[in-house]
Every structure is written in structure tokens, then in C-alpha cells.
Amino acid sequence: xxxxxxxxxxxGCNMVGGAFEYDPDDLQKNLSAEARALMDQAFxxxxxxxxxxxxxxxxxxxxxxxxxxxxxxxxxxxNGLIHYIQFEVYKSSAVITDEExxxxxxxxxxxxxxxxxxxxxxFGIMAFDYFHNEQGQPDPLLTxxxxxxxxxxxxxxxxxxxxxxxxxxxxxxxxxxxILQRYAEQGVRFVKWLPNAMGIxxxxxxxxxxxxxxxxxxxxxxxxxxxxxxxxxATEAEEFQNLGNPLFLRKALDIGVKVVMAHVASLGExxxxxxxxxxxxxxxxxxxxxxLEEPQYKKLLFADISALTQDNRKDHLxxxxxxxAIHSQLINGSDYPLPAVNxxxxxRTLESSGYITAQERESxxxxxxxxxxxxxxxxxRTLRHTETGAKFPHSxxxxxxxxxxx
Numbered sequence: 001x002x003x004x005x006x007x008x009x010x011x012g013c014n015m016v017g018g019a020f021e022y023d024p025d026d027l028q029k030n031l032s033a034e035a036r037a038l039m040d041q042a043f044x045x046x047x048x049x050x051x052x053x054x055x056x057x058x059x060x061x062x063x064x065x066x067x068x069x070x071x072x073x074x075x076x077x078x079n080g081l082i083h084y085i086q087f088e089v090y091k092s093s094a095v096i097t098d099e100e101x102x103x104x105x106x107x108x109x110x111x112x113x114x115x116x117x118x119x120x121x122x123f124g125i126m127a128f129d130y131f132h133n134e135q136g137q138p139d140p141l142l143t144x145x146x147x148x149x150x151x152x153x154x155x156x157x158x159x160x161x162x163x164x165x166x167x168x169x170x171x172x173x174x175x176x177x178x179i180l181q182r183y184a185e186q187g188v189r190f191v192k193w194l195p196n197a198m199g200i201x202x203x204x205x206x207x208x209x210x211x212x213x214x215x216x217x218x219x220x221x222x223x224x225x226x227x228x229x230x231x232x233x234a235t236e237a238e239e240f241q242n243l244g245n246p247l248f249l250r251k252a253l254d255i256g257v258k259v260v261m262a263h264v265a266s267l268g269e270x271x272x273x274x275x276x277x278x279x280x281x282x283x284x285x286x287x288x289x290x291x292l293e294e295p296q297y298k299k300l301l302f303a304d305i306s307a308l309t310q311d312n313r314k315d316h317l318x319x320x321x322x323x324x325a326i327h328s329q330l331i332n333g334s335d336y337p338l339p340a341v342n343x344x345x346x347x348r349t350l351e352s353s354g355y356i357t358a359q360e361r362e363s364x365x366x367x368x369x370x371x372x373x374x375x376x377x378x379x380x381r382t383l384r385h386t387e388t389g390a391k392f393p394h395s396x397x398x399x400x401x402x403x404x405x406x
Contacts, residue, residue, distance in 0.1 A: 017092025019342040020369055024116035027370035035363035039374070042381035043119055045394040051121025052399045052406055053377075054166075054190075054226065055262060055306040055333025056110070058125045058147050058155065059094065060103035066154075068103055069130075069146035093340035093372075107155065110336065113373040114162050122161075123334075124406055126192045126226075127152040127168040131199045134206060136174040144197055149183065164406035166190040166226060170198055171214045172207055180214060184221035189404035191218065191225050195243035196232040202243075203251035211251065219256040224403055225249075226304070229261040230284045231268030233312070242271045246288045247278055253300050258403065260331065261303040264288050264320055266313040285316050292326040299402055305392065306333030309379055311346040317355060321385040321392065332380065332397045339376035347379075354386035 022030065031039070060068030061075075073079040074087040095109045096102045114120045128147040130138035140146075149167040156163045167183050169176050169191060180191070193200055204211060218225060229246040246265045253259055265284035272280045278287055292301055307313055308320065320330075338344055347368075351361040360382055368375040377397070384391050399406060 017089040017341055017343075018095060018372075019092075020095075020340075020372070022370045024112050024371045024374075027116055027367075027374075031370070032363070032366060034359060035366040038360060038363040038382060039118065039367060039378055042378040046119065046397060048119035048121060050398040051119060052332065052397070053121065053123045053334050053336075054260065054331050054406070055304050056123040056125050056336045058110075058127070058152055059090070059106050059145060059337070060147060060151070061099060061145075062101075062103040066103050066151045067146070067148040068151060069140065069143070071140070071144050074144065089341055089343075090337060093342075094337045103151075106337075110373075111159065111162065113336075113371050116371055117374050117377075120162060122406055123163055124166045124190055124226075125152055125155060125163050126166045128192065128194070129168040129170040129173075129198060131197065132170040132172045133199065134172055136172050136176075138170075139199075142199065149179075153188075164190070166192045168192040171200060171211055176210065177213050177217055180217050180223075181221075184217060184223055189221070189223050190406070191223055192227075193225060194228040194232060195248070196228065196240045199240055200243060202227065202248040212255065215252050215255040215257050218252070218258075222258070222404055224258045224260060225252055226260040226262055228263065229265035229288060229303075230263055233267065241268065242274055244268060244284065245270065245274055245278070246284060246291060247274075249301075250291075253297055256300070258300050259302070260403075261288050261291075261301070262333065263307045263313070263335075264303040264305065264316070264330075266308055266316045266320075285319060289319070289323055289326060292329050293323075298329070302329045302331055302400065302403070304331050304333035305380065305396065306335035307338065309350065309376070309383070310338070310344050311349055314346075314350060314353065314355070317383065318385055318387070321390050322388070324390070327393050327396065330392070330396045331400050331403070332377075334373060334376045336373055336376070340372035345376075345379070350379075350383065355383040 060066055061070040063069050074083040077084040094106045096105045127149045130146050131142040132138050152165050156165045165188050167188050169180050230244045231241050246261050249259050265288035268284045270278035270280050270282040347361045347364055350356050364379055
């Protein structure tokens with residue numbers, strides 16, 4: 001019985017996870033004329049060398065080899081069935097079939113997808129620091145996954161034509177500024193935070209001295225903070241969801257740090273505990289858009305459109321598409337491997353909502369079956385405002401002139 005249950009679970013995870021039918025290298029010779037035309041249209045006005053994806057995750061679980069880590073609570077059904085299923089879906093989407101080779105399989109799959117895109121451009125790959133407490137100590141029990149900076153740097157050094165580094169350094173660490181400056185002096189210009197999952201309050205009064213010293217180094221070296229905004233659903237974060245409030249990033253901005261609000265804060269709303277800075281119930285995305293419109297932040301504040309096509313966020317696409325005043329501050333990010341999770345992006349509901357046509361849906365599904373990373377790009381270039389027909393400008397998908405070269 002246990003074997004049957006396990007087999008059924010594996011099949012189910014693969015159905016909602018990867019559910020791919022073909023190899024990426026078969027796309028060019030097998031794609032239908034309609035899907036090929038849609039793909040070619042997506043690359044119009046896109047300078048290949050300038051194309052950028054600022055939000056690509058690196059995952060792994062081979063700790064002894066690369067220092068990568070996945071919380072044990074996500075690796076066994078006995079520690080929590082929901083998290084176990086979620087992790088099995090992630091593995092399916094990344095085509096990880098052997099946990100002992102997980103890091104290599106993940107990276108091989110990612111590179112395979114990139115190399116089989118017509119014009120790959122470059123991808124910012126993200127490290128991910130441990131959750132740290134206010135004493136600066138890491139807490140693996142509160143950490144969903146960890147990807148060391150050294151591992152990301154190694155990958156970039158091996159394939160600089162495809163990747164640029166985004167390091168992750170928790171600001172509460174006692175050595176945070178030392179490490180940050182070391183990477184800054186090596187030319188690294190992007191830093192990743194996920195406050196809800198890492199336990200970072202970007203404007204904490206208690207940690208004021210550490211934060212200000214950290215922000216000063218970032219400003220000095222023109223480093224960019226890519227910080228998750230809004231609620232977080234892909235990792236364990238329920239206890240700290242309010243840390244995704246975009247208003248907390250004003251602290252960094254007012255010091256002069258360039259900030260990218262990942263996902264345009266497209267999930268969640270202001271909480272009672274933060275009533276002193278925003279009205280409870282106000283959608284975080286409204287707060288984020290208001291911040292993007294503020295004149296003093298026009299050259300400092302940006303947002304990436306990663307995850308906006310996901311089914312639980314798609315209703316905000318019209319809002320972002322309609323606000324043309326902020327389009328010059330938008331950049332692209334795939335949030336890979338999430339576009340490869342079959343259940344996350346529902347082309348059926350995107351069609352029924354009016355963002356894409358039935359023919360476009362059919363072609364996009366075909367592209368997904370070969371290359372979900374390419375699918376993510378073509379979808380974002382194809383979708384349109386359901387009433388006006390407005391699309392994201394092509395500049396969103398290129399290297400941003402106000403951000404450091406990736």
C-alpha cells in the first residue's frame with residue numbers, strides 16, 4: 001500500500017510539476033509554424049546581447065559538494081506532507097531525478113533551456129542566505145533552502161556568457177559588511193533578499209546600525225538590492241509575512257541605494273501591525289506602484305515583473321500594464337524554476353481573462369512542452385491589457401540603462 005501511495009504521489013507531483021513532453025533541443029526542428037511565428041514575434045525589437053533576466057534561482061541539496069541546503073522538513077512526508085509535496089513538485093519542474101546529483105541536474109537543465117533559446121541574453125543567478133536572528137546567527141531550522149555565494153560565483157566563472165552573479169548576504173550577520181564589500185570589490189553589483197523567508201526587516205530600528213552600514217556600502221559601490229516584496233508562498237514565511245511590505249525599503253532608498261521590488265508586491269496587503277505606515281487592507285501592489293511614481297525615487301526604484309503571470313497574481317497584470325508611467329522602471333525576471341511548474345501558470349485562465357487568444361494559448365503550450373523558460377519570455381511578450389490591448393514595452397526585457405551592467 002505504501003508503495004502504491006508513493007507511486008501515486010510521484011505521478012501527481014509530475015503532473016502539476018514539470019509535465020514536459022519534449023527535449024529543448026528538439027524545439028527548432030519540430031515547432032509548428034504558428035508557435036514559431038509567435039516566438040519570432042516575441043524577439044522582435046530585442047537586441048540579443050542586451051536581453052536580461054534579473055531573477056533566476058539556483059537550487060541544490062548537495063551540501064558536502066557545494067554547500068547547498070534544503071530544510072529536512074521539506075524532504076520527508078513524515079515532517080510535513082504539504083512541504084514535501086511542494087518540494088517534489090519543484091524537483092519535477094527542474095528535472096531532478098537523483099538527489100545525489102541534484103545540483104548538477106538542476107544546472108544542466110537550466111543551461112540546456114538557455115542554450116536552446118533563439119537569443120539567450122544573460123541571466124542573473126541568485127544565491128540565497130540562511131535565515132539569521134538579530135544576534136547574527138544562522139538558523140537552519142527556519143531556513144527553507146540555502147545557496148552559497150561561492151557556488152553562484154563558480155557557476156558564473158564557468159559560464160560568463162550566460163550568467164551574472166546576484167549574491168545574498170543577510171544584513172544581520174556580524175560579518176555582513178565585510179563580505180558585502182569583498183564582493184563589491186570583485187565587481188558584483190546585485191544582492192538578493194527575501195525578507196519574509198530570511199527574517200530581514202529592511203527598516204528595523206533595532207538593527208539600525210547594521211542596516212545603515214550595509215546600505216552605505218551598497219550606495220558607494222552602486223550595488224542594487226533585489227528584494228522580494230509582498231507575501232511569499234514558495235518558501236516558509238508565514239510568521240514574517242509583513243516583512244514583505246515595500247514601504248520598509250524606503251530606508252535603503254533614502255540612503256541612495258538602488259532597489260528592485262521583485263514581483264511588484266503583487267500578493268498581500270498592509271497588516272494591522274504596520275498601521276503607522278499604511279492603512280491595513282491596502283494591497284501591497286498599490287503601495288509599490290505609488291512608490292514607483294514618486295519623483296525622488298525615479299532613478300533609484302525599479303520593479304521586476306517576475307511571477308506576474310502566475311495564476312494567483314495574474315489579476316494584477318492589467319494594473320501594471322495600465323500604469324505606463326512606471327514602465328520605464330520595470331525589468332524582466334523569470335523566477336525560474338517557477339515557470340516550469342505546470343500548475344503555477346494557467347494559460348487557460350489567461351485566455352479566459354482576455355490576456356491571450358485561443359491560438360496564442362495553443363502555441364504557448366506547445367513552447368512550454370519544449371522549453372518553459374522560453375515559454376515565460378514569449379508569454380510576457382505576447383500578453384496584453386484585456387481592454388486596451390497595451391503590452392509591456394520591449395525595454396522591459398533588456399538591460400536597464402540605470403542599473404549596473406550584468
